[in-house]
Amino acid sequence: MLQTLRALDTGPRGLTEAEAGQRLARSGPNTLPTARPISLPVRFWRSLRDPFTAVLFCLGLVSAVVSAWGTACVILALVIVSCALRAHGEHRADRAGAGLRELVAGTASVRRRDSADAEPRAREIPVDDLVPGDVVRLAPGDLVPADLRLIKAHGLTVQQAALTGESAPAPKHPVDAPAAGDTAHLCFQGSSVASGSGTGVVVATGADTRFAAVRGTGRGRTAERARDGTGPAPLSAFDRSVHGISWTLIRFMLITPPLVLMANAALRGRGLETLPFAVAVAVGLTPEMLPVIVTTCLARGAALLTRTHGVIVRRLPALHDLGAVDVLCVDKTGTLTQDRPVVDPDRTGPDALHWAAVCAWWTLQAAELPHPDPLDEALLDGADLDRVETYEPVDALPFDPVRRLATAVVREPGALGTHLLVVKGAVEEVVERCAFDDPAEREKLLADAASAAGEGVRLLAVATARRPARTRAYTPADERGLTFHGFVAFHDALADTAHDAVRALAGQGVTVKVLTGDHPATAARACRDLGIDPGEVAVGAHTADLDAPALAELASRTTVFARCTPADKARVVAALRLHGHTVGFLGDGVNDLPALRAADVGVCPRDGVDVAREGADVVLAEKDLTAIGHAVEAGRHSSANIASYLRITLSSNLGNVIAMLAAGLLLPFLPMLPAQVLVQNLCFDGAQLALAHDRPDPAALRRPTVLRPRAFLRSITGFGALGALADLTTFGVLAWVLPGTLDLGDQDGFHAGWFAENLLTQALVMLLLRTGRRTAEGRAPTPIRASAAALAAVGILLPLSPLGPLLGMTGLPPVYYPLLGAVLALYAAALVALRRRMPQPQAGAAQP
Numbered sequence: 001m002l003q004t005l006r007a008l009d010t011g012p013r014g015l016t017e018a019e020a021g022q023r024l025a026r027s028g029p030n031t032l033p034t035a036r037p038i039s040l041p042v043r044f045w046r047s048l049r050d051p052f053t054a055v056l057f058c059l060g061l062v063s064a065v066v067s068a069w070g071t072a073c074v075i076l077a078l079v080i081v082s083c084a085l086r087a088h089g090e091h092r093a094d095r096a097g098a099g100l101r102e103l104v105a106g107t108a109s110v111r112r113r114d115s116a117d118a119e120p121r122a123r124e125i126p127v128d129d130l131v132p133g134d135v136v137r138l139a140p141g142d143l144v145p146a147d148l149r150l151i152k153a154h155g156l157t158v159q160q161a162a163l164t165g166e167s168a169p170a171p172k173h174p175v176d177a178p179a180a181g182d183t184a185h186l187c188f189q190g191s192s193v194a195s196g197s198g199t200g201v202v203v204a205t206g207a208d209t210r211f212a213a214v215r216g217t218g219r220g221r222t223a224e225r226a227r228d229g230t231g232p233a234p235l236s237a238f239d240r241s242v243h244g245i246s247w248t249l250i251r252f253m254l255i256t257p258p259l260v261l262m263a264n265a266a267l268r269g270r271g272l273e274t275l276p277f278a279v280a281v282a283v284g285l286t287p288e289m290l291p292v293i294v295t296t297c298l299a300r301g302a303a304l305l306t307r308t309h310g311v312i313v314r315r316l317p318a319l320h321d322l323g324a325v326d327v328l329c330v331d332k333t334g335t336l337t338q339d340r341p342v343v344d345p346d347r348t349g350p351d352a353l354h355w356a357a358v359c360a361w362w363t364l365q366a367a368e369l370p371h372p373d374p375l376d377e378a379l380l381d382g383a384d385l386d387r388v389e390t391y392e393p394v395d396a397l398p399f400d401p402v403r404r405l406a407t408a409v410v411r412e413p414g415a416l417g418t419h420l421l422v423v424k425g426a427v428e429e430v431v432e433r434c435a436f437d438d439p440a441e442r443e444k445l446l447a448d449a450a451s452a453a454g455e456g457v458r459l460l461a462v463a464t465a466r467r468p469a470r471t472r473a474y475t476p477a478d479e480r481g482l483t484f485h486g487f488v489a490f491h492d493a494l495a496d497t498a499h500d501a502v503r504a505l506a507g508q509g510v511t512v513k514v515l516t517g518d519h520p521a522t523a524a525r526a527c528r529d530l531g532i533d534p535g536e537v538a539v540g541a542h543t544a545d546l547d548a549p550a551l552a553e554l555a556s557r558t559t560v561f562a563r564c565t566p567a568d569k570a571r572v573v574a575a576l577r578l579h580g581h582t583v584g585f586l587g588d589g590v591n592d593l594p595a596l597r598a599a600d601v602g603v604c605p606r607d608g609v610d611v612a613r614e615g616a617d618v619v620l621a622e623k624d625l626t627a628i629g630h631a632v633e634a635g636r637h638s639s640a641n642i643a644s645y646l647r648i649t650l651s652s653n654l655g656n657v658i659a660m661l662a663a664g665l666l667l668p669f670l671p672m673l674p675a676q677v678l679v680q681n682l683c684f685d686g687a688q689l690a691l692a693h694d695r696p697d698p699a700a701l702r703r704p705t706v707l708r709p710r711a712f713l714r715s716i717t718g719f720g721a722l723g724a725l726a727d728l729t730t731f732g733v734l735a736w737v738l739p740g741t742l743d744l745g746d747q748d749g750f751h752a753g754w755f756a757e758n759l760l761t762q763a764l765v766m767l768l769l770r771t772g773r774r775t776a777e778g779r780a781p782t783p784i785r786a787s788a789a790a791l792a793a794v795g796i797l798l799p800l801s802p803l804g805p806l807l808g809m810t811g812l813p814p815v816y817y818p819l820l821g822a823v824l825a826l827y828a829a830a831l832v833a834l835r836r837r838m839p840q841p842q843a844g845a846a847q848p
Ligand SMILES: Nc1ncnc2c1ncn2[C@@H]1O[C@H](COP(=O)(O)OP(=O)(O)OP(=O)(O)O)[C@@H](O)[C@H]1O
Pocket: 331, 332, 333, 334, 373, 375, 376, 399, 401, 404, 405, 406, 424, 425, 426, 427, 459, 460, 515, 516, 517, 518, 519, 589, 591
């Protein structure tokens, strides 16, 4: 150990500020290289990996191979525009997010001296400023800020799943001469403190840490995701549906060109010259703006949430998941309650209070914890500290949420040969370790505790034991044969906004469940006070014995799980997901970390511990629980707009493609030239960007957003068929106003007529198929109306403009326009009628 300290040119008293400054200049800031912002070109490059973009790219290549340069260029332009828009959107969202992340970033607690002979002081510094040689203190809930070698530890366990993949916290303690490969004396950056405390010296920072090293490899990437909380977690309900729909489409896109080629070859005797057309038709089917719309909707929603409700979305897709959440699990303390407990003197014996305070104070001193937790703070506030301080510290086993116990070992004044163990913790745990003359006593105490807990107080039990003094360290095995001293009761008021928040969530179709470490009766009482019917309370330990389906069943009918360990909470969340629910978890403590990670969306209040905030997808920056309801609504808002976009695009594209294939076989020439197909596609895409600004129907915001691919595909097939019918009717009209069409007549006129009709129907579809709410005057929001109008104008005017001939179009006989108007009116009426009959696919009830 001394060697390590010497090699780092430091000591247990820490560095001086001046030394730290020099080292920082030499070693650089303690940030991971990959934590730096991603540049715009890199983002652009990454967005090329989207499956739609990849397929478009391939189609572009095929066009280039057969020298259809025009087609290839337009496809390339589509790809570039789509990727650039997306990269730009993500970049902006990220920059906005970076500022917010700073706001909730953690600090490290270091021991430094102002000068060489000054006393060391504990200071909180930004994690970036740590240097090798710094002496750092760790407390429960801290993120390990750099690679450390332990000098001291008390009951320290560290969650290092991000590095090793093992999910159980690993015990850590100083080792003088570690064996090769032994890591029990090392704490690595990227892990977090699950219980206990420790002091360590920084051995590596920034890019030199082990975490940075494994991030380069495959395992590292998993580690990075695990740390981000984006985990190897499966996709959320909404993303899964969008992916399902995307892949169905991609399959269609891939089979379309060969089908078109074969049909044209068989029926019209055309060869490879139809390839560019076939490719254009496939491109016409793609919703290539999907990634852009998704990014824009999410980024807009997130920015608005931050501005209006102080909700920070740390991982953009989590906003969708929030919209789909139908079960929200919450922990109790600090979430539903204020976590400002005060000792209730009527239900607390003076003896019990004294011993509980002795335990709290001397655990704090012996384990060098930087600050007490709220329960300990309340004990110290309520007790006579002068009396408490007369003892001397020997050892401590700090509170551990799995054991639910804390033990201080002290020496009583004057009692040289004996040590006194002072144990406090959850009633069941303490009582179980006490010795009673009459076994019935134990049952009676448990019953007393249950009835007190039923009044809504939180309870601790306190016990002591005298042991002969010894030098060997104390372990949990020593907490046996204790003498019971009584209970300490605490009041912890409900959070001001908890009631409103719970009611709002119920109105939104979100079921609230409580997963707590507290006593079943305390938990049930808190629920009742909040207007939630607790029903039959389940106990956490019970969950470990059930197989997955049984647990899933229990979890969906139970509202309160009490006495949960961190692992129990995660297990319940996982079981609910298995049962088909989309699960959010709201928690603020170290004991909530596994559940925050297991949930579809982890939410943490701003004053949660560092590691909970870091593991959460969404952080509530203000002390207002109703913000969750608003966040859920924002998620649904953005999901509804995306669903709206998909429905409009796909219905319209499908109709066009069917009509084009049919017309292609009836006509002796191509119904649209490849360039025309692509230009109309580009115009439609541009117009649809406005859909990100839509305001969805209130009905879509009342239930969790679930996009059911089957129902969805069925509805777009219906709308698509109707669109194809309109196109083919226009075909008939054109055949009538332009005689000779069916045998190589006025091709340019035909193209112009169809081009106009296509854009006009698309404008109609945009207005009529959006799910959105109308404004007070009964109209769509302005951006949508404006883009639909622009689209219609382009459709009518482009063929008449100088660009028309360049794209192979000419003017049309005036009689065409009124006829087209009539077709469009019929089409609009049919669309509205069909829409009334179709169920709303994305605003359905929660999944079974
Ligand atoms: N500092 C402490 N010392 C001793 N026992 C404690 C301490 N803090 C909590 N306990 C006991 O352990 C139990 C579980 O605590 P834990 O922190 O895991 O959950 P909680 O904070 O009560 O509930 P929640 O999970 O809803 O936040 C508590 O009910 C209490 O009985």
